[in-house]
Every structure is written in C-alpha cells, then in structure tokens.
Amino acid sequence: MQFNKVTEQLIAELKSIVGEANVLQDEEKIEMYSRDEVSDKLWEKMPEVVVKPANAEEISAIVKLANREMVPITPRGGGTGLAAGAVPLIGGMVLSLERMNKILEVDTENLFMVVEPGVTTGDVQKTAKSYGLLYAGDPCSADSSFIGGNVATNAGGNKAVKYGVTSRHIYGLEVVMPSGEVVTFGGKNVKDVTGYDFVHLMVGSEGTLGIVTKIWLKLMPLPKYVADLLVPFADMQSAIKVVPKIMTAGIIPTCLEFMDRLSIKAAEMYLNKKLPYSDAGAYIICEIDGSSETQVQDDYETIGKLCLENGALEVFVADNMSSQERIWKARKCYAEAIRMLSPVYCMEDVVVPVSNIPKALEAIERISQKYNCKIPSCGHAGDGNIHATILREDRNEQEWHDLKDNVLDELYEAVYALGGNLSGEHGIGAKRAEAMDKHMTEAQLNVLRAIKKALDPNGIMNPGKLLKLQ
Ligand SMILES: Cc1cc2nc3c(=O)[nH]c(=O)nc-3n(C[C@H](O)[C@H](O)[C@H](O)COP(=O)(O)OP(=O)(O)OC[C@H]3O[C@@H](n4cnc5c(N)ncnc54)[C@H](O)[C@@H]3O)c2cc1C
Incomplete structure (x- = not known):
C-alpha cells in the first residue's frame, strides 16, 4: 500500500472543515497523540497532523479527503489502549474523537x-x-x-x-x-x-x-446488593485452581479476578498502603450482586466456603462502598503499579478456557524461570484472561528485544496448545499484528482481508492495525 504525506493544501482543507483551532501541528500539542499506554518507544510515532472533528458530517468530509489524497487515518479515543492501535505508525493524521463527548x-x-x-x-x-x-x-x-x-x-x-x-x-x-x-x-x-x-x-x-x-x-x-470478597492464598496454584470450582458451583459471580504475588507487591508500592496478607502468593477477588440481600449473602458464603476448603488463608468480606473501593483500588491500579517494578514492560492479554488457567499459569512460571525474567500476572480469572507482563528491568535494548521475542513465542505456543488465543480484550493493534498473522490460519486471514478490502479498498483506515500491512 502506497500512502502520501499530509500536504499544506490538505491542512488548509482540514481547517475549512473543522475550524483552525481543531487542526493541530504544533509538536508540543501533538506529542501526546504519538503513543497509547504501551510502554515501549517501539510503538510510538508523531502524527503529521491531529484533527478534532465535532460531528459525523465533519468526519465524513475528512474521510473523503483522506481517500482522495491517499493519507492514512488513525482514529483515537482516550488513548488508553494497550496494543498501539491509536498510534499513527504509518504516518498520516490522527482523528481524535475527544470533542464528540455528549x-x-x-x-x-x-x-x-x-x-x-x-x-x-x-x-x-x-x-x-x-x-x-x-x-x-x-x-x-x-x-x-x-x-x-x-x-x-x-x-x-x-x-x-x-x-x-x-x-x-x-x-x-x-x-x-x-x-x-x-x-x-x-x-x-x-x-x-x-x-x-x-x-x-x-x-x-x-x-x-x-x-x-x-x-x-x-x-x-442497578443491582440492589453488592458484596466483594478478597481472598488471599499461600500460592498461585491453590488460588487459581479454585476458579473453575467457583465457576461450576451454580453461582455466576459478577467479577472473578486474580493477582499474583508480584502484582500485590506492585499495588502496595503504588498505593503506598499496606495490603492485607501482602506476602500471600495470590489474591482472588470476587464480586456478587443481586436484588436480594439473602441471595447475595448465600452466594458469597458458598464461595467463601469453597475457597477455605481449597487453601484460602482467610476470606475478607466487603459489603459497604468504602471497603469495596479499597479492594478494587488494589486490582484496578495494575497497569500503573507495574511501572513501580519496571518502567518498561510488555503487558500481554492471553486468554484460555477457564479450566486451563492453572496450566497457563504453570507455563508462565516455567517460561519466567527459563529466561530468568519476572512476569507478574493478574487478570480476569473468571474469563480465563491473563495479563502476563514481561518486565524489562535493567536489560539493554537488544537484550530486551531478544527476551520479548523468545518469551512471547513460547507464551503464545503454550496458550494455543491449551485452546487459547492471543488477546481476550486489549485487541491486536499494531503490537500483535505479526503474531496474529502467524497464529491464524491462511483461510481465517483471507476472510478478514476480504472484509477489509471490500469496505476499505484504499486501505486508509488505521493501516497496519489488526491485519499486518501486505
Ligand atoms: C490502567 C488500564 C486498565 C485497563 N483495563 C482494561 C480492562 O479491564 N479491560 C479492557 O478491555 N481493556 C483495558 N485497558 C485497555 C484500554 O483501556 C481499552 O482497550 C479501551 O477500550 C481503549 O479505549 P480508548 O478510548 O482509550 O481507545 P484508544 O486507545 O484511543 O483506541 C483503541 C483502538 O480503538 C480505535 N478507536 C478509538 N475510538 C474509535 C472510534 N470512535 N471509532 C473507531 N475506532 C476507534 C483506535 O483506532 C484504536 O485502534 C486498560 C488500559 C489501562 C491503561
């Protein structure tokens, strides 16, 4: 695919569509649009221009222009993506949706x-x-x-x-x-x-x-009653083995999360607060909601009992807003907290059938030992979704790239062998486009390419994302 650079003529036309104030070229102002939340320079690139339309009609006019000029468009939301999807790696314009906020x-x-x-x-x-x-x-x-x-x-x-x-x-x-x-x-x-x-x-x-x-x-x-459980375990395997048991106990938890030892430590450092049993091997965090207080209570008691029978060190129940917020703060800060361990890291998003989560975590532990690197993990256990995060620590650039390549190859092989997939929720973006090309069959890729070609024959919409550039 051959694309063109943004010209002065194109800038003038963009300004006539969205108004001068909504076309940014100033380096200082567009710098924040050069990356998302992937913490690696490899996935950063300055846009040639950032355009901020106010409605669908303006976007329509911009897209028609981009087609005429063969200039790529990278749509951007909040920029919190973890796959370099909103980064204009092939150049062209970033189209920010920030003004369309009603x-x-x-x-x-x-x-x-x-x-x-x-x-x-x-x-x-x-x-x-x-x-x-x-x-x-x-x-x-x-x-x-x-x-x-x-x-x-x-x-x-x-x-x-x-x-x-x-x-x-x-x-x-x-x-x-x-x-x-x-x-x-x-x-x-x-x-x-x-x-x-x-x-x-x-x-x-x-x-x-x-x-x-x-x-x-x-x-x-809105559910009338909500309760959260924080359940520390001495080791990761005991914690994660309870997950398929909870999922088959006849209760559908609202949330069922896990954090390993390193993730708990990182959260403690980031929040600068002592967490309960912070030397535990893992936490399971579980939320139950419903319209009857007794039902919610019965459900969390069943889950708490299951956890205690399977090696839980203790079961903490939070049934009011402030204690619930405290629990979720520790879990929700994962992406930021991990920076306390290493400012550069590679956060993955693999997913396996729930019954295979214990095996997937065993594989992660084996890979971590083989390459002598730290891979803290946390995630949505009830969905089989694991955010295994490879830490760079003090490796030089070459060592880091070699480590990532080796670990990702082995991680994806292990996950596919367990019936899993590359990404449960963060998406492919640019970061995993190469790996997707490797792990999907040619027949699957052909279907995706045919859809892309039919809807976007000039390939201007976010090129190089999801599908590798041909
Ligand atoms: C601390 C933290 C926690 C996170 N937790 C979760 C989590 O629990 N679950 C989860 O799934 N993800 C999580 N993420 C990842 C991220 O927040 C999600 O992928 C989110 O959906 C991205 O939204 P965004 O608006 O920031 O999109 P961006 O990062 O701006 O863009 C993401 C992709 O969407 C495209 N896009 C954006 N807006 C539009 C549009 N209007 N039309 C067409 N394409 C568009 C972009 O081109 C890009 O490909 C987390 C990220 C962080 C930093």
Missing part, C-alpha cells in the same frame, strides 16, 4: 442510552447510575477510556463474567465508513436480524473498518 439520550422506558464516542466510560456508568440503572461495561481504565474506544476494542473488564464484554451492551451504531458514507445499523430494538450483523462486525474492528460516531447502549436495572 450523552444524547437516556431512555428509561426502553433501557437505552445514546452517546457520542468521546464520552468516557466512567461518565456513561455514572449517568446510568444517576437514573438507577447499570451500564455493565467496566474496564479498569473506565475513568479515562472513551466508550467509542471500548466499542472499537470490544473491551472486557471486571464485570464481563456475569454481564459479558462490550459487544453485549451495544444495540446500534452510527459509523462513518471508509468511503465517507454515514450509515446506521441497529438502534433501540432488542432483537434485530435484519441483514448481516454489521454492529458486531464493527465492535472490535479497532478503527480499521470505519469510525464509530454514535452508540446505542443497553442499560439494566
């Missing part, structure tokens, strides 16, 4: 909310709550990720065990297609099989098939 409608009769893509996930959650309703998407980055970014990555998060990942909460999308045409699929109907399921093709497409400009979100009744 909640357009809350429909309390049909239990829907209609929002623009630049609303933060946290604001979606808070708005729903103010109406006594629940928006169940809950990535740990909710305070800063955008709902459009959650759609584009099909974000998971903590409550996915019970309520599912982002795709389960989306009933309709307005999208500016790579041609510049604005289309809407779905909306307020709960059921809809009118044609191909385009909505769920767009969800998780990482900005490679179009730009999401409006979202119809599902809302649910």
